[in-house]
Amino acid sequence: MADIYDRAKAQAARMLAPRSAGGKGLELTLRRTVVGEYDPDTGSSETITDYIGSGLRENYRMEDIDGSLVKAGDVRFMVSPVLLNGDDMPEPKTLDKVLFDGETYTVQRCDPGDYAGLSCFFYVQARK
Known part of the structure; x- marks a missing residue:
């Protein structure tokens, strides 16, 4: 049965x-930012990881x-489950950033x- 879901993911x-x-x-x-211990070499306690993938944006x-839940100006992305390098895209989390077509959005859900x-x-709801 998993084969049909693998085909759906590939499609x-x-x-x-x-x-x-x-x-x-x-x-x-x-773009995911994780706050951890302070690193004196970098002068920061944040680790930023970028995941390069693809998707569509719609209003x-x-x-x-x-x-309240959906505000004027919010957009919805349909994000591919696969990164451009072939690895799996991690599930976007609230407050992650989405950089798309020259704009930066914050993931709401x-x-x-x-x-x-x-x-x-x-499906990612995002806000500028």
Whole structure:
């Protein structure tokens, strides 16, 4: 049964791949900042990790904007489950950043398209 979900994941990765690779998406970066112990060599306690993947951005419909959970200006990304290097994309978390088409967005929430424990894509609500 897992085979059908593997095929769904592969299909989503192909469709959400950057246009240069034959897909419908654009390159995006998921930036995760983790606060840890202070490192005197770097002068910081933050570790920033960039995950280079791809996806699509769309605006919310007017009827979806409620002013509290979804605000005017929020966007929704459909993010590929696979990074450009072929590794799995980690599930986006609240307060991660999404760098897409020259803009930076903050993740508000993530709704994974998760089938039988396998993430086939991620819907990400993000805000500037």
